[in-house]
Amino acid sequence: MVNTVAEIILIPSPAVGHIMSTIEIAKLLVNRDQHLTITVLVIKPRKYDSSVAITSYIESLTKNTMDHISFIILPQDENPPVHDPKARYTSANEYIESHCKYVRNVVAELMTSQLGSRRVVGFVVDMFCTCMIDVANEFNVPTYVYFTSNAAFLGFTLYVKTLCDELDKDVIELSNSDTEISIPGFVNPVPTKVFWSPVRTKDGLDFVLWFSRKLREAKAIMVNTVLELETHMIKSLSADNSIPPVYPVGPILNLEGGSGDRKPLEDDIIRWLDGQPESSVVFLCFGSLGSFDEVQVKEIARGLEQSGHRFVWSLRRPPSDQTTRAPTDYEDLSVVLPEGFLERTHGIGKVIGWAPQVAVLGHRAVGGFVSHCGWNSLMESLWFGVPSATWPVYAEQQINAFEMVVELGLAVEIKLDYIKDPCNPKADPIIVTAEEIESGIRQVMEDTEVRTKVKIMSEKCRSAVEEGGSSYESVGWLIQEFTRKNS
Structure with missing residues (x-):
């Protein structure tokens, strides 16, 4: 019999995809x-990383009342470390x-004030808060x-x-070469061209090595994935005694959307669908940081x-400048689209700004998704x-793309190695041509083999979170870990 309440300190990373996913795992555990x-300790984003989406989401957390979940917004230093383009990762x-000092103060106060009614049994921290x-x-x-991404990226x-x-490899030289290695x-x-971009620079590699070492210090790693999806990688990780136990707990999804004051926009899109x-x-959507220059926009329009x-x-x-990396909506779409495009595609196409992604992907009319391959987005599309x-x-989207296309056969390729630096939006990446885009769209809409495999995996993902499913069992084992120390 449990005598006191088991308290978990949960710390999300201050990025919209990370914090939303982390709140969902919190809901799952208490339910x-x-x-x-x-108790969720919320780190506010730096001004450079801030966006309307994350600011409004954090504000909504402080206003909402959730059973068994409370939120504390952590203070910031008067002069916090700022974005340094030359040392962005560190x-x-x-x-x-x-x-860390604010977390220490909050937890110490919680422990003092609880007087035996609760006991802190563990921290659950986002992958970038190790x-x-x-x-x-x-x-x-x-x-x-x-770990808000997948097992392949963890591996x-x-x-x-x-x-x-x-192995004494020069990882920077290796990652900037055009070769393949076994992992x-x-x-x-795995082609080196799909490596996570930080390992291409000394600053980035220093961070990744630190990150890798800290992950090994954890009691366990909860991964937003499904055993049936990444069976080979999860078995490989589980066989390595130098790695903490890996628990696939996904898909962890925010299916409520939370459009808030954007509800009229969502209603208009759904009516059209x-x-x-x-x-x-x-459906074409490139995530919270995805945007393109005019040349690339025109190629997308032609391909469509x-x-x-x-x-x-x-x-x-x-x-528009280097003070933020958050895209915004166009006031007039015609300034960036090819002349006459909106008129020629009237009735068969709809160009929008912000998108209610979950609502769109869940609509019966949607048959394909051109995606930036953020893991949350791929999980939603599979669901x-x-x-x-x-x-x-x-970020790690190139590895995600490689896994989905080459390893699992659950997606088609437009590109695997396209990369655009969100910290330097004016740097010119390669141009994806209209012909490549057209080919990818035709494949994703017409390839019945991939469509069938995705439908089967969708059923497996849904079964995984139901009672008796693989992810359901993983969450159960974790809860036992938390509560047995409190009995």
Whole structure:
């Protein structure tokens, strides 16, 4: 019999995809066991990383009342570490680390004020908040990492340390070459062109090595994936005794959308989709930081028009200066689109700004998804059984694209190695041609083999979170870890 409430300290990373996913795992845990309570310590984003989406989401957290979940917005230093383009990864990490003292103060106060009614049984920290492991150790409680990406990316990240420390490889030189290497857990050789971009620079590699070492200090790693999806990689990780236990707990999704004051926009998009035939519309959306210059926008428009398929296209304007990396909506779409495009595609296509992605992917009219391959987005597309055409942009999205197309056969390729630096939006990446875009759209809308495989995986993902499913069982084991220390 549990005598006191088991309290978990949960710390999300201050990025919209990370914080939303982390809040969802919090909801899942408390809904599964009423003896758990969670205190979420929210780190506000740097001004450079801030956007309307994350600011409004954080504000909504402080206003909402959730059973067994409370929120504390952490203070910031008067002069917090700022974005440094020459040391972007270490400066971002320093920003997170600057909150350790505030976390320490909050947890100490919680422990003092609870007077035996609650007991802190563990920290659950976002993958980019592993510096908080040191704080948890001070209170003699274990830390569980919530890895918001996939098992393949986890395997890659951990292997970087092996390449450097045990195999004595020059990872920077390797990642900037045009070759392939074998990585444990991947069935196919991995092209270096899809490596996570930080390992191409000294600053980035230093961060990745630190990150890899900190992950190994965790009690366990919870991954937003499904055993049936990444079976080979999860078995590989589980067989490595130098790695903490890996628990696939996904898909962890925010299916409520939360459009707020954008509800009229969402209603307009859904009304338009209601008038389209089933599985006839391709949806193009490139994430919270995805935007393109005018040359690339015109190639996308040409590719869409040439494909002949119906479409919904979320088109965002790149940041106008270097103070932020958040795109915005165009006031007048005609300034960036080819002349006459909107008139020629009237009735078969809809160009929008912000997109209610979950609502669109879940609509019966949507049959394909041109995606930046953020892991949350790929999980949502699999959940709804919508096949993807890969167009990675930044972060680990190139590895995600490689896994989906080459390893799993659950997506078609537009590009695997496209990369655009969100920290330098004016740098010119390669141009993806209209012909490549047209080909990818035709494949994702017409390839029945991929569509069938995605539908089967959709059923497996849904079964995984139901009682008796693989992810349901993983969450159960974790809850036992939390609560048995409190009995």
